[in-house]
Structure formats: C-alpha cells, structure tokens
Amino acid sequence: MASSSNVHVRICGQEIVKYDLEIKALIQDIRDCPGPQSALTEFNSRVKEKFNMLRLRIQDLEQMAKEQDRESDRLAMIAEMESQRRQMLSNQTAWRKANLACKLAIDNMEKDELLDGGEKQSTRQRKATKESLVETSGNITESLMSISRMMAEQVNQSEDTIGTLATSSRTVLETNEEFKSMTGTIHLGRKLILKYNRRELTDKLLIFLALALFLATVLYILKKRLFPFI
Template identity: 35%
Template sequence: MDQSFRKIISQEITKLDLLLKAFINDINQGPETKEKLRDLNNQAYDVSEHIKLRIEDLEGIIENTPTLKKDINILKEQYSKNINNLRSANLKAQLNFDVLTRSALFNKDIHEKQNDFLKKRKQAKKEELISNSIKLTTGLKDVTKFIAQTVKHSEDNLNLLTKSSSKIYSTNEELHSMDTNIIQSRKLLKKYDRRHLTDKLLIVLALIFFFSAVLYIISKRVSLFGILGFRKKAINN
C-alpha cells in the first residue's frame, strides 16, 4: 500500500516538476507585461508549494526506510534548483522590464525633445515667415512709392515734352515764316540784281552812245577844220 502511494506521489512530483520548469521557461522567454509575469509567478509558486508538500508527504512515508532517503534528497535538490531557476528567471524578466521601461522613458524623452524641437522650429519658421512678410510688405510699399514717383516723374517729363513740342512747333512755324520771308527776300534781291544789271547796261550803252557822239562830233570838226585850212591855203596860193 505504501509502495503504491509512494509511486503515485513520485509521479505527481514529476508532473509538477515539469509544469514548474515550463513556467520558468515562459518567464525566461520574457513576458510582454508585468501582469503576465505576476500571473506566471503565482502559478509557479502554487506548483512549487504542491511539490514541497508532496516531497514532505513522500518523506513521511519513507521515514522508516533509510535506503529511500537518497531519493528524497535528490528531489529536494531538484526542488531547490527549480526555485533558484525561478528566482533567476524573475530577475532576468525584471531586468528586461527595467530596460524596456528605461528605453521607453528614453524614447519618450527623445520624442518630447523632438516635439519640442519641432515646435520651436515651427515657431521660428512662423516668426521668420512673419518677418519675411513684413519685409515683403515694406518692400512692396517702397516699390509702390518708387513706382508712384516714377509715374509722377514721367508725367512731369511728358508735360515738359508737351511744352517743348509746343515750343518746337511754334519755332518751326516761325522758321517756316522766316524761310518764306527769306525766299521772298531772295526773289527781291534777284529782281534787284537783274534791275541793277539792266541799269549798268543802260549806263554803259549811254556812255558808249555819249562817247560815240563826242567822237563823231570831234571827227566832224576835225574834218571841217581840215577843209577850211585847205581852202585857206588854196586862196592864199
């Protein structure tokens, strides 16, 4: 009877040992959350307590059988080893959670710094856009003022050109009138030159006629004196 009961307890301890190792392995794999780790630890703790109780039950059965105490010691060593592995797995899992927490905090800090940098950059860009808009508006005002001054200057130049054109037109009219007067004066001068030439010709012809008449008269008198002298000589002879 004791032997059959001992065999049943040993089998149960073996199954519980495998189950405990499975929980330890799950913890070593790294649970996704602390709640999952807590749940695995609770189940592993329950199994380890059952193993401990079953070892105590088995130890009570074989208390009067010294030759089987060696098997009890092996089970106790295996139990202690599983407990140590469970603690190591929990420590490893806790370290992983610490790393993840620190990494999350670091990433959060980086994310916050990035957001702060982006906000500052956006604000600086906004301020730069506002400054550029003000500069552009000022520049447009200056350009508008310059265009207005240019238009006024152009209007003044146009008025000056209009006045100059009027003066030029008036001067042109005066020049045209002077040209007409010059042409008429030239015609009168030509007419006067022709008349002066005619007068000169008439004077020359009058002088020629006068000198011809004088020569004619002189020649007549010379001829007359010659005839008279000849007659006088003839009378004297």
C-alpha cells in the same frame, strides 16, 4: 488573426489552471500518503511530470505575450505570467514540505515496525530506512535546485520586463522632445513668413513711391519743354 491569438491565450490559461489544480491535488495526496516509499516515489514522479507540463505552458504564455501588438495587452500577459510563475514556486515549496512530512510519517511507522520485529529484521529495516532517507534527500536536493533555477529565471524575466518598460519610456520621451522641436520649428517658420510678408509690403511701397517720383519728374520735364513760359 487577433481572434485566433485570443483563443490560443485563453486555451493556454485554462491549461495552466488545470495543471495547477492537479499539482495541488497530488501534493495533498503526498501529505496523506501512509507509505510505503514506492507509493511516495510514484506520487513524486507524477508531480514532476505535471510541473514540466506547467512550465512549458507558462513559457508558451510568455512567448505569446512577446508577440502582442498592443502594449497594454503585452504588459497584462506578462503580469499574468509572473503571477503563474510565483504560484508554481509556491507549489514547489508546498511539495517539498509535503515530502518531508510524508517521509517523517513513513520513518516513524518503520521505527515502530523495527521495535516489533527481531534483530535481523530490525537491521534490514534500518538499512532500508537509510536508503530511503538518501533517496528522499536526493529528491529534496533536486527540488531545491529546481526552485533555484526557477528563481533565477524569474529574476532574468523581471530584468527583461524592466528593460522593456525603460525602453518604452525613453521612446515616449524622445517622441515628446521631437514634438517640441517640431513646434519650435513651426513657430520659427511662421515668424519668418510674417517677416517676409512685411518686407514684401515695404518693397511694394518703395517701388510705388519711386514710380510716382519718376512719373512726376517726367511730367515736370514735359511741362517745361511743352510749356516753357508757364
């Protein structure tokens, strides 16, 4: 069962790395994209899909971490999960910057075309540019909202991790206190046993002395009865 779990963890890690590399490659494609806007939209759609898949695999890794029996394995997997979350947030920031750079390049190209065209074409291009800017603004806003949600999730996960560590620490302290209490009880029991043994020895000695006195008394009485003149 443990071997099967390790295989699932390894496969999950490999997929996370694969999606991370694919996202980085797509972000580079966005930086190099010369236009038009439809090409940028297609790249962004693919990036969103990869981010969704990456987010699911990170959640799977988190679930597998919670199912670990060994505390060291669980903490190591949680640390790896947090690292992957931070990497994903870094990729989202790079994605946003790449979109801004690409959009700026497309806008500059469209401005040059506007200067070369007629007035009607210039009007159409400005309208298209405004629509494109509105769309890009919406995409950027969506990306920022996604980053905010991810940061909130990360804060919650960190709070859960801290709470788990605090619970583990309290358990260790309580166990230590129980051991101390048991040690005190054992010492007290040992003292009571020694005291009981000493009292038992004293009782035996008193019984022996009483028996000796009784026998001496009996012998004295018998002597007086049997040999009154001695």
